[in-house]
Amino acid sequence: MTYLSGAFLIILAGVLWSVQGLIIRLIPDAGSWAILFWRSAGMLPVLALWIGMASRRNAVSEIRAVGWAGVLGGLGLVMAFSGAIYAFQATSVANAVLLFAASPFFAAILGRILLGEWVSPLTWFAIVLAAIGILVMVGGGLAGGAMDGNIAALASALGFAIFTVTLRWGKLANMLPAVALGGLFSMLAGAVALGLLGKAVLIPLPEIAISALMGAITLTGGMLLYTVGSKVVSAAQATLLSLIEVLLAPLWVWLLLGETVSRGTLIGGAVLLVAVLLNAYGGRAQRA
Template sequence: MLLVLLGGSCMSFVGLCMRLIEAAEGFQILMYRSMSLCAMVALVCCLRRRVGFFHFLRGLDRHDILMGAALSIAFATYVFSMLFTSVASTLFIITIAPFMAAIIGWVWIGEKPHPVTWFAMIGAIGGVSLMIGDGIEMGHTLGNLLALLSALCFAVMLVLARRSGKQDVLGGTFLGGFFALLIGFVASLLTGAGIDVSPHDLGIMLFMGAFTIGIGIAFVTWGASYVPAAEVSLLVLIESVLGPIWPWLFLGETLSVMEIIGGATVMLAVIMMTMFTRKSIPVTSP
């Protein structure tokens, strides 16, 4: 439980890191954070599985490729969502991913959701609607919609992971980071942003990919081996709880009333669903 809490706590600093970046553009952020993410996840995989790097690469299969493709889009939309809306809205909206995964899993692989899931889903949709409505008034519509798209891609990844039967999603996470790195690199060149960034921004982006995300995912997947899936889903919510606090505490980024109400509603809905659902769902984060 402590490992999962520690991993979720590490991941909660992503929003603060995003706000500390001074001049780097979205695709540059995606590229450099994905670079260190790939390196850290590959290192963790090799150590956990006690294999060399090339053996690890040979072990990747089509399921990892599909998960990586979904995750790369989720990573990209997550970065730009953070740039176009508040940290709180991004994190709270992405929390709806398990509900999306329940619907996709039902339609795609025939996993019928628990009846309670439907009631919890109504509450979650209500919470997200409050945040999106508030975002429209504040001019954050694009950022909130990108957060919804990111949640959808995470949900697809979760269903792909369940369909594959894999014990963890580290292989897919590595490829997700690699594909996101390629997207960020190509897009940075095509948009004229280039790859030159300040040492300050470079340090934050590399730290964000390696430690807040890479180490965070490693701790969560490690702890998930010893904790029931329902408890993992609850414990990892600490990311969404702490995530908005750090920018507020250190940078003064406040939460609106609707963000607080909507976010609390979504998280209560997730807790409700998790308490009645005991199926194992792999956990990862943007």
């Protein structure tokens, strides 16, 4: 595979991920836990099929081989998946996806604390810059009554950072079995939460279909494309290419649902994106 082919796959993954906020907004009745349950139910068969085809082994054996690192990573994905769904329902899509971009900085801090990984001065500067951008965005959300959605978006970013750090801790070359564990744990978490809240797992059939297809196509499809493309594209460049999700997600809801973007989101998001670009540049320079 050539570099251009890999870059195209990563961009296509970002395009798929960018429509998830719009799709969740189009589900009128189901709550976050029901969407989490059925979206995870849709992603698991696709992941199991892909893992089996790629490894030519039983998917269950591949999942068991990831060990405790995969288990912890899967639990981190439960936080990432559930926080993202709630954030899309509770705050603006622009707020949510921009705050998701804080994940690399959480990963850098956790990697330093838990794995002793060196963090460059440029990355520390980018972390401080990102924190300023996040404070501006969250402050705007507080004024607009969307603080819980902003906190959920940050929890989602932290969950994905935990997933990333556990993969490095376990030195897992293939992240898809850990993603499958995350889907399984998310189904269980959704079912337990619905039971505790006294709500039914069964929701209207059209909403089940939308949630399951979202898991099978946009979430899992994007993950598979990103995994394949990142084999020939460096991590820093892949991070930059995947920013297409951050740029497109607010555009879809603006075009189709008329959702506007607040001034705080624009200012804080711009600062956060500059921090992400600095971090990606620092990672590329370090690898060079």
